[in-house]
Amino acid sequence: MILRSRIVGCGSYLPERVVSNAEMARMVDTSDEWIVERTGIRSRHLAAEGQSTSDLATAAAQRALQAAGITGAEVDLLVLATATPDHTFPATATKVQSRIGMTGGAAFDIQAVCSGFIYALSIADNFIKAGQARTALVIGAETFSRILDWTDRGTCVLFGDGAGAMVLRAEAQPGTNQDRGILSTHLHSDGRHHDLLYVDGGPSTTQTVGHLRMEGKEVFRHAVSNLAQVVGEALEANGLKADDITWVVPHQANRRILDGTARKLGLPPERMVVTVDRHANTSAASVPLAFAEAVNDGRLKSGDLVLLEAMGGGFTWGAALVRL
Numbered sequence: 122m123i124l125r126s127r128i129v130g131c132g133s134y135l136p137e138r139v140v141s142n143a144e145m146a147r148m149v150d151t152s153d154e155w156i157v158e159r160t161g162i163r164s165r166h167l168a169a170e171g172q173s174t175s176d177l178a179t180a181a182a183q184r185a186l187q188a189a190g191i192t193g194a195e196v197d198l199l200v201l202a203t204a205t206p207d208h209t210f211p212a213t214a215t216k217v218q219s220r221i222g223m224t225g226g227a228a229f230d231i232q233a234v235c236s237g238f239i240y241a242l243s244i245a246d247n248f249i250k251a252g253q254a255r256t257a258l259v260i261g262a263e264t265f266s267r268i269l270d271w272t273d274r275g276t277c278v279l280f281g282d283g284a285g286a287m288v289l290r291a292e293a294q295p296g297t298n299q300d301r302g303i304l305s306t307h308l309h310s311d312g313r314h315h316d317l318l319y320v321d322g323g324p325s326t327t328q329t330v331g332h333l334r335m336e337g338k339e340v341f342r343h344a345v346s347n348l349a350q351v352v353g354e355a356l357e358a359n360g361l362k363a364d365d366i367t368w369v370v371p372h373q374a375n376r377r378i379l380d381g382t383a384r385k386l387g388l389p390p391e392r393m394v395v396t397v398d399r400h401a402n403t404s405a406a407s408v409p410l411a412f413a414e415a416v417n418d419g420r421l422k423s424g425d426l427v428l429l430e431a432m433g434g435g436f437t438w439g440a441a442l443v444r445l
Contacts, residue, residue, distance in 0.1 A: 126292075149278070164401070181284035181406075193221030197225055199228035202259075203237065233439075234404060234437060256291070261285050268330055280401055281402065304443065309347070319333075361426070372430065427445060
């Protein structure tokens, strides 16, 4: 028998303000047709003035705890993935820790941009497998609207704000690919591609927050290749094949990336959970947001084999294979 991390609850939160492509077209030189054709995005949620990443994260965390039927006091590890923290320090996770009533264990942030939730999930899973945590809360939360250049039509139309969370619990399992819980996680990075997707600010360089900068065509090319590679790696590690996957919950960056990855893997598009049309790219929040939506509407069911995957700036990329 081995310890596995079972997903026992999930939750999400989206800010109330919904911004359509038509509204974006009144802010910057673009159109609904241009955005939809190139990205599949039709609308996005934007945080209200004064609404911070910790606010979004707390709301998602509370819903995940409620779904799991536990309180924050039972959590002994909180890992929050974000590229848009409330402050340089302390960690945004510690603010969430206090708000949910978690008084023991450890809480910290991790930063891997759009791959952040997969990284955070892997960290929590390894804490559980090592016996250092029994109940973990994993959150992806972003207010990307705060780092966008609203005059750059190539980037500002692509992103939105939101948060998603999962509760993991340690459970003894036989140790086969039929186990329930996280079967494996796979992480990668390649710092040579820094200049293709980055923010041009930071405490130690410009002492400013900065704005997001991206070379979209190059990011697209790397994304399809890297995601197909890491999905294949996850399947091989567990002696499984693409046909065994019930659902793919991908990072919601661009509909064309989702379709390209599905084609490369030979997966039918209808087995992908897609929210990019309504959420846009919410960076580290996108995977748990999509996961929670598919759980809540009944698509994801007990026994399903679910693949989570993402790629982000750095470049970073990763995948997690989970049996619900």
